[in-house]
Amino acid sequence: MTNSIETPQLPEMLELWQKTLNWQPSSQELSQFQLLYQLILQGNRQLNLTRITEPTDFWEKHLWDSLRGISQFLGKTPIPKFKVIDIGTGAGFPGIPIAITQPYWRVTLLDSTQKKLTFLENLILKMEIHNAKTLTGRAEELGKQSQYREVYDIAVIRAVGSALVCAEYALPFLKVGGLAILYRGNWTEEEATDVRSTLLSLGGTIELIDPFTTPISNSIRHCLHLRKMSPTPAKFPRPTGITTQKPL
Numbered sequence: 001m002t003n004s005i006e007t008p009q010l011p012e013m014l015e016l017w018q019k020t021l022n023w024q025p026s027s028q029e030l031s032q033f034q035l036l037y038q039l040i041l042q043g044n045r046q047l048n049l050t051r052i053t054e055p056t057d058f059w060e061k062h063l064w065d066s067l068r069g070i071s072q073f074l075g076k077t078p079i080p081k082f083k084v085i086d087i088g089t090g091a092g093f094p095g096i097p098i099a100i101t102q103p104y105w106r107v108t109l110l111d112s113t114q115k116k117l118t119f120l121e122n123l124i125l126k127m128e129i130h131n132a133k134t135l136t137g138r139a140e141e142l143g144k145q146s147q148y149r150e151v152y153d154i155a156v157i158r159a160v161g162s163a164l165v166c167a168e169y170a171l172p173f174l175k176v177g178g179l180a181i182l183y184r185g186n187w188t189e190e191e192a193t194d195v196r197s198t199l200l201s202l203g204g205t206i207e208l209i210d211p212f213t214t215p216i217s218n219s220i221r222h223c224l225h226l227r228k229m230s231p232t233p234a235k236f237p238r239p240t241g242i243t244t245q246k247p248l
């Protein structure tokens, strides 16, 4: 296995970014992506961080997918200075690619597993990423604490649970007017109906269901944009375990 992420070849890769996201990373961002890849491979030798390690897979399923979720903000001016939380960040996705490409955003990487966050703390130091920090704990508990509740502009959440569970985790962290971006795979109108009716009780609404396929393996994806319209009632998120065992 090569340790270079430069597959597809660099010019092709730049063309793919341009064609699919109407954006291209700078040479500095490309070097950061390369370093991120190497550090994840190294980390994977000790920790079970990710199964996605082949260069093309890494590019598509970690880098491209992470950034596809926030593509509306890539390269845009004026640059908003958002406070962002990545809930259940794992090995840092989508939060780390977001922090690299949005240096004016302040990104909090939340996970309940300390060893993953210790890895990410070292990675942030080695990569000199100054706009990201870690937060250890469960979303159900931290989302109730006043220093984290209703303070974020954007919450991103990928591969953490069902859409309803993700909504219950994400909405309490957001300011009124904030945006939750749920990274999903397949998506059906039945799920949308369930989420729509339940979201009202969390103070949110579905603003956009954004379907797309990934550019290399043509996998089906959906990003759900939930807008927070009113404060989330204090009883949410419900205690650890209840959220997943009894989805709203």
Ligand SMILES: C[S@@+](CC[C@H](N)C(=O)[O-])C[C@H]1O[C@@H](n2cnc3c(N)ncnc32)[C@H](O)[C@@H]1O
Pocket (backbone or CB within 6 Å): 087, 088, 089, 090, 091, 092, 093, 094, 110, 111, 112, 113, 116, 137, 138, 139, 140, 157, 158, 159, 160
């Ligand atoms: C399957 S991994 C996904 C990691 C990353 N978001 C990605 O897409 O590659 C799920 C992560 O969410 C974390 N997690 C699950 N439930 C959580 C909760 N209630 N609060 C905080 N972290 C949670 C797990 O520790 C794990 O690292």
